[in-house]
Amino acid sequence: MKRFILLVVVNALLSSVSFGQYAHFPESGVIHFEKRVHLKNFMKRKMALSKSDNFDRSYMDQLMSKAPESYVYKSILSFNGSESRYDPVKEEQTAIMRNLEWYGFDYAGSYYQHIDKGLFKNKMNYNGGDILLEDSLLNIKWKVTNEYRDIAGYNCRRANGVLLDSIFVVAFYTDAIPLSSGPIGTNGLPGMILGLAVPEQHYNIYATKVEMGQPQITSEFAKKRDKPMRRADFQAFMRDRLRVGDWYTEAEFNYMMVNMLL
Template sequence: MKSLVVTLLLLSTACLSVSAQKMEGEITYEKTYHWTRIYSRLTFLSNEEKDRMKMTWGKNDEYKKDMKLYFNENKTFYSYPQNQENDGGWSWNEKDFRIYRDQQNEKRTDVIEMLGKTYIVEDSIQSPKWKVMNKIKEIAGYMCMMAVTEDTIKGQKITAWFADNLPVPAGPELYGGLPGMILELDVNDGDITVTAKKIEMKANKEDIGVPKKLKGKKITNRQYDQLLSTHIRDSIKAHRNPFWALPY
């Protein structure tokens, strides 16, 4: 009887320890572009634009860079890795791309530099219509399930792999809304892949909430979608690559 009581107490302590552990940490993703695949889909491009592409990229078909996602149970922040601190804030070495999600209040705040301006997309979170598939694979030590959806504006097939034992409905880029963290994102069968390579469960040193002051033009979800649709339509008519001016 005494050993049974001790065992029950140990199990109770273990359960309390697990439940008390905060769902908080950071994920390092590797984002890989395959430019030949991307441009091969843009059949409307002129020869001049294709020549420009060859001069720009040459034989460097593959391009990789790291991205970071900081998360807790209620909020996430996704952007380029922090390269230096500036007056207590963040600094980036590329075009502004800061993705904030407040799951508790279902609020989206995205700071995206595109079309020659910086826009602040501020609205409610609108998750894609995912279809969960009967496939699994391991990513960075976590067993993940497959889900698919479609970006009808950009004409892209999106495949996500999410870990339900990281119960945060978020992920890299602009994607989330699944019952677990997205650890891999595939755009158009490998045009771009974003894969978690390091997951650290630890307290966030910085506030990952939306800063009080943001510079840019505020727009809604609908206005953002309209900007993309109009730009892509006009680019196709002019035989130009629409993704020179906005993220692929």
């Protein structure tokens, strides 16, 4: 009987040790994400806002007749301490996708965030050239709800957010990864964001795997002589370059800016 009680106590102690290991809150690692863009919905919205002439619309219609309903981009978020970096995974594109990407549903962006310093950096590709941004962290107004979802093996809580004044987003975060960061430029919740939906832009981003490790995080995207812009300066630059009111409608320009600034 004494031997039986001893075995029960030992098993209980081992279970508590195992649970403690499982409940360990990682402060560094790598998260694999998939971004699913609903192409045809995105393009329908863009065409409705556009000033494109009949030739452009005809060309877009031809492209969309051959395009898939949705397309998945892969990316990796590395985090360590108070820093995170989100980078695209380079994959070979089909001719149809290379043509469609010109319309701006993905800019192959890399994002760096230093949460403690409130610093945000971004490098994106636009028409074959790199654009560099450096500013404060994106300000998002969050409201946490009581809805939960399992994402990549983590219990995640839903939060509804508003950013860039009027853009509604839905996020699912886990406090088991304590860094207040997430994919692209998201931040501001009490844990890592593993799921994100941006209805207006017709895409969602979900984690597929979380790996523990000690990745080296770099904040550098380009040569030191390359000068980054702040968000407001970038918007003014693009407004002038795209000749908003002549080439682009105000609504089409704003639609484009959300995808570039988020």
